Amino acid sequence: MEYVLKIGGSVLTDKNKEKTLSEDFDSILENLKGHENGVLVHGAGSYGHPQAEKHGVKEGSYQGVLEVHRSISELNTEILEKLSEIGLKPVPVHTSSIAYRNPETQLHLDKLSGILDEGFTPVLHGDIVPHKDKGFTIISGDEIVAKIEKQYSTGKAGFCSSVEGVLDDEGNVLDEINSMEEFTDKGMKATDVTGGMKGKVKQQIDEGVKARIFGKDGLEDFLEDRNPGTLVNPSPQ
Amino acid sequence: MEYVLKIGGSVLTDKNKEKTLSEDFDSILENLKGHENGVLVHGAGSYGHPQAEKHGVKEGSYQGVLEVHRSISELNTEILEKLSEIGLKPVPVHTSSIAYRNPETQLHLDKLSGILDEGFTPVLHGDIVPHKDKGFTIISGDEIVAKIEKQYSTGKAGFCSSVEGVLDDEGNVLDEINSMEEFTDKGMKATDVTGGMKGKVKQQIDEGVKARIFGKDGLEDFLEDRNPGTLVNPSPQ
Secondary structure (H helix, E strand, C coil): CCEEEEECHHHHECCCCCCCECCHHHHHHHHHCCCCCEEEEECCHHHCHHHHHHHCHHHCCCCCHHHHHHHHHHHHHHHHHHHHHCCCCEEECCHHHHEEECCCEEECCCHHHHHHHCCCEEEEECEEEEECCCEEEEECHHHHHHHHHHHHCCCCEEEEECCCCCECCCCCECCEECCHHHCCCCCCCCCCCCCHHHHHHHHHHHHCCCEEEEEHHHHHHHHCCCCCCEEECCCCC | CCEEEEECHHHHECCCCCCCECCHHHHHHHHHCCCCCEEEEECCHHHCHHHHHHHCHHHCCCCCHHHHHHHHHHHHHHHHHHHHHCCCCEEECCHHHHEEECCCEEECCCCHHHHHHCCCEEEEECEEEEECCCEEEEECHHHHHHHHHHHHCCCCEEEEECCCCCECCCCCECCEECCHHHCCCCCCCCCCCCCHHHHHHHHHHHHCCCEEEEEHHHHHHHHCCCCCCEEECCCCC
């Protein structure tokens, strides 16, 4: 496994418009060509967040669980199709099927390496997750990336986001962030039940893994090891 | 977990007609009311077998993997919706996400009990499965039932099939079958890449688990412990 990459729902889809893929996704696809030896994770964007909010899935109700899972699976199917058109052999790994919370999130990720060994590219996604004493809650792609990086230590975990990185008060991209105390929340306006930029950083810090956050124009740099955006680094030397 | 039940693709769908649910499914639903504390598994029937044959997925090619998974997931979605209409809280567990072959089939089933504890009913399905050195192959609902029964020992594993049980040479339903040597293959005419009645029996015998095979009219008897159809019993006393 060479890398683990989340393509944010906010860059994949138009978050203010239900179930619409963004035009940016085409340039992302262009960059992913030939990079089959990694794990992809995608957010839900407009395919999941409005549904999750509407039905209160975040709070654990059953109503809407089916709709949210179906809607996200629909996005997953569309992404798989696009990825196969650029020559990858993507296969879905539905997070809800491998996840359980009690209350810590357990993800059964062992077979990802087996799938990669066969030349296929696993594609996971934000999803519903069974949660002890709470029914179902939502798991974000951010947490999935953190768990995969924790288990596989690729040294190359990344988030292709709708912003260029973590921004300081003046809107400049930080080179590195080491703790939540340094964090400046900014510019996350659209609905995001899974926590936006803050949640993304927190998940990596909580798991103690390094990850890089960058915009769509940083994806090529990320894949070619040129270090775009902000490095989340919970253990600086 | 009180039971594990496979609803055969051949009874769920019209196997000779692509993507059509059968009318029999309504009576099955009627019987399942109130039986939320079990695991359901469904076959693919006309939602998967024609696609798997067409693309040669059984032999491990990539072409068609996406189509087969999508088609089966579509059936799963329809079944979930019907089950929720009768008051169950069904949740999908996509078998391809929890399965790996090396070459023995490994299924990660631990969280099924957690899902049941929350009052939800897990619904698995025949699916594609990553297979070491072979890409992807097909896993049948029959094998899934055998693995679940092996792990959870419900004492109540069943197959609701399009026939009344295992038939002898005269077409009579056998009370019990203990080995493959006793088996008489009969009447399986429509496309079934996963082996029909013979495969169903063999999977249980291979795993050393008991299971009951019956027709749709036997489902109520099965759920009420009245022993319909044929008992597959690999270790008779």
